[in-house]
Amino acid sequence: MIPIPALDFQIIVASFPFLASIFLFSMGCLIILTQQNLIKKVIGINVMETSIFLFFLAIGNIIPGGPPIVRPGMEEVIYVNPLPQALILTGIVVSFSVTAFALAITVSLYRFYGTVYVDELMKMR
Numbered sequence: 001m002i003p004i005p006a007l008d009f010q011i012i013v014a015s016f017p018f019l020a021s022i023f024l025f026s027m028g029c030l031i032i033l034t035q036q037n038l039i040k041k042v043i044g045i046n047v048m049e050t051s052i053f054l055f056f057l058a059i060g061n062i063i064p065g066g067p068p069i070v071r072p073g074m075e076e077v078i079y080v081n082p083l084p085q086a087l088i089l090t091g092i093v094v095s096f097s098v099t100a101f102a103l104a105i106t107v108s109l110y111r112f113y114g115t116v117y118v119d120e121l122m123k124m125r
Contacts, residue, residue, distance in 0.1 A: 060084030
């Protein structure tokens with residue numbers, strides 16, 4: 001039988017962003033699946049998008065790493081990967097666009113049908 005090592009405090013602290021990301025993504029999914037209000041569903045989508053951003057930042061982080069700036073005379077230095085940060089900036093723009101579009105559709109549905117609840121909208125169809 002293989003012995004199971006005890007969890008070290010440093011391992012828990014290092015994996016906290018990943019655990020928080022999983023928790024936020026699960027909460028966003030729960031919000032989308034259980035809420036009938038369309039505005040709450042848009043908020044759930046935003047929570048899921050934020051959890052993805054946190055996950056990318058956690059992947060790109062290197063604990064002893066510094067900013068990716070090359071200075072003359074510096075020898076080998078560990079740098080933080082700048083690619084996830086660039087992807088997150090793009091993701092924030094896409095997230096804002098999706099949120100604005102979803103809220104515009106929700107406002108249009110409210111003006112036409114007078115409600116933002118999915119069950120009532122399906123009955124009126």
